[in-house]
Amino acid sequence: MPLKRRLPKRGFNNRFATPLTAVNLDAFEGFAKGAEVNAETLLEKRILRKCPHGLKVLGNGEIKVAVTITAAAFSASAKEKIEAAGGKCVLL
Numbered sequence: 001m002p003l004k005r006r007l008p009k010r011g012f013n014n015r016f017a018t019p020l021t022a023v024n025l026d027a028f029e030g031f032a033k034g035a036e037v038n039a040e041t042l043l044e045k046r047i048l049r050k051c052p053h054g055l056k057v058l059g060n061g062e063i064k065v066a067v068t069i070t071a072a073a074f075s076a077s078a079k080e081k082i083e084a085a086g087g088k089c090v091l092l
Helices: 039-044 077-082
Strands: 021-023 055-058 068-071 086-090
Touching: 055 068, 055 077, 077 086
Parallel strands: 021 055, 068 086
Antiparallel strands: none
């Protein structure tokens, strides 16, 4: 059998995709009410080590403080929880 048929096939990898840095809602607990949070503030507070392409907020955990979060993407559950707490989601 030829070598091409013996080797396993791998999935598609998009070379042009920009991988976003994922952050859960638990990371926003230490912020004051009404604070504006973005990737730069998370880097300053050392919640993130690096964020080269953008930020995506995931809905794992709870948020009790009303904050304005600016990110490249939000999951549906994260958006619901942030707005239920009285905060805002701003897309870049």
